[in-house]
Amino acid sequence: MSEQTIALVTGANKGIGYEIAAGLGALGWLLGVGARDEERRESAVAKLRAAGVDAFGVPLDVTDDASVAQAAKLVEDRAGRLDVLVNNAGITGGMEQLPTTVDVATVRTAVETNVLGVIRVTNAMLPLLRRSRAPRIVNMSSSVGSLTRQSTPGTEVGPIAVAYAPSKTFLNAVTVQYAKELSDTDILINAACPGYCATDLNGFRGVRTPQQGAAVAIRLATLPDGGPSGGFFEDEGEVPW
Numbered sequence: 001m002s003e004q005t006i007a008l009v010t011g012a013n014k015g016i017g018y019e020i021a022a023g024l025g026a027l028g029w030l031l032g033v034g035a036r037d038e039e040r041r042e043s044a045v046a047k048l049r050a051a052g053v054d055a056f057g058v059p060l061d062v063t064d065d066a067s068v069a070q071a072a073k074l075v076e077d078r079a080g081r082l083d084v085l086v087n088n089a090g091i092t093g094g095m096e097q098l099p100t101t102v103d104v105a106t107v108r109t110a111v112e113t114n115v116l117g118v119i120r121v122t123n124a125m126l127p128l129l130r131r132s133r134a135p136r137i138v139n140m141s142s143s144v145g146s147l148t149r150q151s152t153p154g155t156e157v158g159p160i161a162v163a164y165a166p167s168k169t170f171l172n173a174v175t176v177q178y179a180k181e182l183s184d185t186d187i188l189i190n191a192a193c194p195g196y197c198a199t200d201l202n203g204f205r206g207v208r209t210p211q212q213g214a215a216v217a218i219r220l221a222t223l224p225d226g227g228p229s230g231g232f233f234e235d236e237g238e239v240p241w
């Protein structure tokens with residue numbers, strides 16, 4: 001079996017996911033570029049290859065069982081196993097998210113991608129991850145999912161958002177449950193906050209670059225054996241739950 005480390009990044013056609021793929025690819029890894037839109041996926045793969053990354057496209061809509069199953073088959077056929085899964089794909093669900101007036105469909109949409117999508121992809125990839133010597137899973141969360149920060153007056157956590165922010169709280173909780181179940185395996189699974197980065201997600205209002213946002217995910221994807229699992233990290237260290 002190949003010694004080259006094999007990673008899959010979801011939502012890797014642009015933004016932070018693209019930079020995670022570029023950063024891991026620069027380590028000489030084989031990079032699966034998970035993305036649903038064919039044109040954007042193939043242009044990201046071409047750009048990564050031009051930069052010297054050993055990248056291949058993985059058609060993937062994290063909300064679709066059949067798409068996720070096909071993605072797992074494609075990774076298996078291509079590489080036989082998976083070493084690192086970065087669950088990066090995410091959406092805000094839309095801008096109008098005041099709890100008292102929200103359309104519940106907005107909440108459902110955010111949870112479907114940001115939480116159920118992560119569970120769906122993780123479980124489909126787990127058989128391949130279990131074949132790795134040192135499997136790592138990184139879930140791209142956000143500090144807006146920190147209930148401690150949300151309830152600490154004066155802490156900057158963005159606008160009131162009953163879909164997006166709680167979907168990341170939910171994702172954090174899911175990450176902890178996975179870590180508990182997988183605690184007797186070599187799999188390390190952690191949640192990451194990239195900071196406020198200028199991407200499509202926020203109309204490019206973020207103050208950090210997507211490359212800066214990718215750094216914490218790259219660190220968690222390359223954790224040594226015995227590293228943390230079930231944690232929530234940003235560049236400066238642990239994020240309070």
Ligand code: NAP
Pocket residue numbers: 010011012013014015016017034035036037040060061062063088089090091113117140141142143193194195196197198199200201202206210
């Ligand atoms: P972005 O530029 O909008 O990228 C989001 C990516 O997710 C895109 O590639 C998008 O693909 C993909 N995606 C969305 N729904 C998908 C689905 N159903 N199946 C597959 N892919 C899907 O946003 P970003 O800022 O880089 O966000 C990346 C992650 O970081 C998200 O989880 C986000 O919540 C998190 N985050 C971002 C910030 C920030 O300040 N930017 C802060 C905290 C956390 P399409 O091109 O097909 O839509």
